[in-house]
Amino acid sequence: MTEIRDTVILGSGCAGLTAALYTARAGLKPLVLEGHEPGGQLSITSLVENFPGWPDGIQGPELIENMKKQAARFGAEYRLAHLVSVEVGAHPIRLHASAGEIHTRTLIVASGASARWLGLPSEQALIGHGVSSCATCDGFFFRDKDIAVVGGGDSAMEEAMFLTRFASKVTLLHRRDAFRASKIMLERAMAHPKIELRTNTVVEEVLGVDEKEVKGLRLRDVKSGERGELAVSGLFLGIGHEPNTKMFAGQIDLDEDGYIRTANNVFATRNGAIVPGVFACGDVQDRRYRQAITAAGSGCMAALEAEKYLEERGR
Numbered sequence: 001m002t003e004i005r006d007t008v009i010l011g012s013g014c015a016g017l018t019a020a021l022y023t024a025r026a027g028l029k030p031l032v033l034e035g036h037e038p039g040g041q042l043s044i045t046s047l048v049e050n051f052p053g054w055p056d057g058i059q060g061p062e063l064i065e066n067m068k069k070q071a072a073r074f075g076a077e078y079r080l081a082h083l084v085s086v087e088v089g090a091h092p093i094r095l096h097a098s099a100g101e102i103h104t105r106t107l108i109v110a111s112g113a114s115a116r117w118l119g120l121p122s123e124q125a126l127i128g129h130g131v132s133s134c135a136t137c138d139g140f141f142f143r144d145k146d147i148a149v150v151g152g153g154d155s156a157m158e159e160a161m162f163l164t165r166f167a168s169k170v171t172l173l174h175r176r177d178a179f180r181a182s183k184i185m186l187e188r189a190m191a192h193p194k195i196e197l198r199t200n201t202v203v204e205e206v207l208g209v210d211e212k213e214v215k216g217l218r219l220r221d222v223k224s225g226e227r228g229e230l231a232v233s234g235l236f237l238g239i240g241h242e243p244n245t246k247m248f249a250g251q252i253d254l255d256e257d258g259y260i261r262t263a264n265n266v267f268a269t270r271n272g273a274i275v276p277g278v279f280a281c282g283d284v285q286d287r288r289y290r291q292a293i294t295a296a297g298s299g300c301m302a303a304l305e306a307e308k309y310l311e312e313r314g315r
């Protein structure tokens, strides 16, 4: 027999776990499908110092574990599974998950956005040990250090500018000599005394795997083929994020980059009209703020709307 739930939450980052807490406290016994990256982006962050209520900061994985426990206390259930496909027009909504078929009256999409990485084994080995995709989260740890930022878009410019507050020098590495960044942000970065731009340059290896901390980068000039090393203590990737929404293509409205379009913050739409029972929260619908606290806030909003939706239908 197919399982029928009141609320299924896709994703177990800050947004999903906050939605789980609120729907659990509303007695909806939410089921959280934890997704491909359980715990979301916080689970790969080290110290989180900007989540209110933790005056000394808290480790990202610990914050996530606390949120999980808190929602579980009120009846949230977790399953290590991900969504394969979905029929949002059906009532109840049909989910084809890696753990089988589930029907649900409300669906809260909190599947997040994944930072793009270069994909180098040395880069992956040093995530959380000097390699980061979030300047706001980790910049503080690089006070008076030399660091590098990769990317040529607005994110990279923004990260580089932000990191100048801490770092002694920021080298911005871009693989081409033309930039995607807006003129004003590029000009600001170029004019900053702490920022040096190096174009036509790719990172071939992050040095320091044995020492378990970033010691430098092996770089290659794509035009001349020349290789060299750059001594840095940190590497920040500013090469964009990808929202985890592939399974929703054609089912709900996505913007040109795949982020979920929402009406009134958290209502998913299809051809501009609200899709009954489908809500979206967190980074999957937010390309602008992308903070743990804003994700948690929108998770709360989605949960309250899901609860209201069910209540209006007599549940």
Ligand code: NAP
Residues within 6 Å of the ligand: 116, 117, 118, 150, 151, 152, 153, 154, 155, 156, 158, 175, 176, 178, 179, 180, 238, 239, 240, 241, 287
């Ligand atoms: P983006 O515009 O797609 O830029 C990504 C950059 O990373 C590009 O320069 C790209 O190089 C580079 N890149 C991608 N994959 C790479 C790889 N494997 N190795 C090396 N470099 C790689 O992404 P974004 O900067 O995150 O911006 C996304 C959107 O958000 C944009 O619309 C942007 O305007 C907006 N945004 C706005 C603000 C703001 O206004 N404050 C701040 C952040 C973002 P190529 O150019 O060679 O492809």
